[in-house]
Amino acid sequence: MESRRDKDIKQRKDLNADTLFSLIRSRFENLKDHQSEKAQIPLADAFMSAFAMFSLKDPSLLFxxxxxxxxxxKTIYKVNKVPCDTQMRKILDEQDPASIEPLFSDIFHQLQRGKCLEKMVYLDDYYLFSIDGTGYFSSNKIHCKSCCTKTNSKTGEVTYHHQMLCGAIVHPDLKEVIPFAPEPIVKQDGEKKNDIERNASKRYLEKLRKTHPHLHLIVVEDSLYSNAPHIRELEKHNLNYIIGAKxxxxxxxxxxIKSAVKDKLTTEIKFEKDGVAHQFRFMNKVPLNESNQDQLVNFVEYWETTPKKTLHFSWVTSLKVTExxxxxxxxxxRARWRIENETFNTLKNQGYHFEHNFGHGYKNLSVVFAMLMMLAFLVDQVQQIASRLFNAVWKKLGTKRRMWEDIRSLFIGYSVDSMEEILIALFYGFKKGKLLISSDPPPS
Structure with missing residues (x-):
């Protein structure tokens, strides 16, 4: 018979952190290790050590x-030989960041099988998929062959930087997001010119559809993407869209649209709800711009008025708009902002140290570290979706920063068998034993 205590902390065994750590470890073990047979640290251990660093939210590689x-x-993250910082940097700098990408789809398929994504469905069995770019490294001195560059026109000073294009399933009513594998915005092999977000987007959409050919998605993006070439790319990949238009x-x-309003060809809707005045104007099958009048889109304009202010938004969409x-x-x-607020801001401000330089390397290290951090973030989001225990500990401790600190504290101070054991201790409390010194202290 299930006890009340067991019911309070019951977890999905197929989706808890320990199961996902094992899945990640097995994927790393299947990667081809190009090191010599005499290598001291196996590739899987180097990858898993770096992942553990981001999973534990350590502030630096030295920490x-x-x-x-x-x-x-070893017990929690299955690391047999832990590399020193120099070894980790050297090994991972040589690795192709694309080798990490399949892990994101592995975990996503775990969520699908567990039916944990059903609450994220939106608009006729579709998922909203927010795509946006973000920067995570910038320096006037440190750089690698993949860095993009900016040159100050007045001083001639060069700034090196890294960005990546990220996509995540979002929902207007939920704080959880499901990030997919990001696409690095870096100088491509043999290229002297900077990579740009638009080119990265083409690569991203190709990979997205190759990995998830039948997934029903509505891409939501900012106004940077409301152009004919990008919309045609979305259509080519059978992706619906809602994109901002300024x-x-x-x-x-x-x-x-203004001309259509005069001719009474648009649909106008006004209503009030919970003290907020909503006003819509929409029209289907309108030309995107003068140069691409054959590219027809559906247009939505919206005003939200409260006693304090009025907000105005407009979008183009592939969805037929109705009342x-x-x-x-x-x-x-508007759910597009979830990737800003719940992804980028969380990584930058809630203990992940997203913009810290854990190690730049000469080839791929910076990108590999960024992808492993995003992978650790995905595992945490799965816990937020599927684990009652994780959420109970979060609620008890108040903030994620406090939770990460307490997890690290128990990880350092006690011998444990699983991440679940740490979370159970944080939820129910634990007894602190007397400090045991393993050897004679040094003379004073």
Whole structure:
């Protein structure tokens, strides 16, 4: 018979952190290790050590190295030989970041099989998929062959930087996001020019559809993407979209709508709900711009008015807009911010140290580290979706920063068999034993 205590902390065994750590370890073991047979650190151990560093939210590689002798790295993260910082940098700098990508789809398929994504479905069995770029490294001195560059026109000073294009399943009513494998925005092999977000987007969409050919997605993006070439790319990959459109960038489109308003060809809706005034204007099958009048889109304009202020938004979409679905389309378009607020801001401000330089390397290290950090973030998001225990500990401790600190504290201070054991101790409390000194202290 299940006890009340067991019921309070019951977890999905197929989706808890320990199961996912084992899945990640097995994937790393299947990678081809190009090191010599005499290599001291196996590739899987180097990868898993770096992943453990980001999973534990260690503030630096040196901080992680101080725990090299910690047996918990073996019991929880399955690391047999922990590399020193120099070894880890050297080994991972040579690795192709693309080798990490399949892990994201492995974990996503675990969520699908566990039916944990059903609550994220939106608009006729689709998922909202927010795509945006972010930077995570910038320096005037440190750089690698993959760095993009910016040159100050006045001083001639060169700034080296890394960015990546990220995509995540989002929902207007949920804080959880499901990130997919990011696409690095880096100088491509043999290229002298900087990579740009638009080129990265083409690569990203190709990979997205190759990995998830039948997934029903509505891509939500900012106004940077409301251009004909990008929309054609989305259509080529059978992806629906809701993309921001600004009047300053689309004078022809907005003038077309103004003319249609005069001719009473648009649909206008106004209503109040919970003290908020909502006003919509929409029209289907309108030309995107003067140069691409054959590229037809559906247009939505929206005003939200409260006693304090009025907000104005507009989008182009592939979805046929009706009076019944326009409110949902608006909410879907605004859910784009979830990738900013719940992904990038979380990584930068809630203990992940996203913008810290853990090690740049000469080839791929910076990108490999960024992808492993995003992988650790995905595992945490799965816990937030599927683990009652994880959420109970989070609620008890108040903030994720506090939770990461307490997890690290128990990881360092006690011998444990699993991450679940640490979370159970944090939820129910634990007894602190007397400090045991393993050897005679040094003379004073």
């Amino acid at each position: 992680f190295e101080a725990r090299r002798s910690d047996t918990n790295l 009047e300053g960038d689309h004078n022809f489109l907005f003038n077309y 019944e679905n326009v409110f949902d389309i608006m909410r879907g378009g």
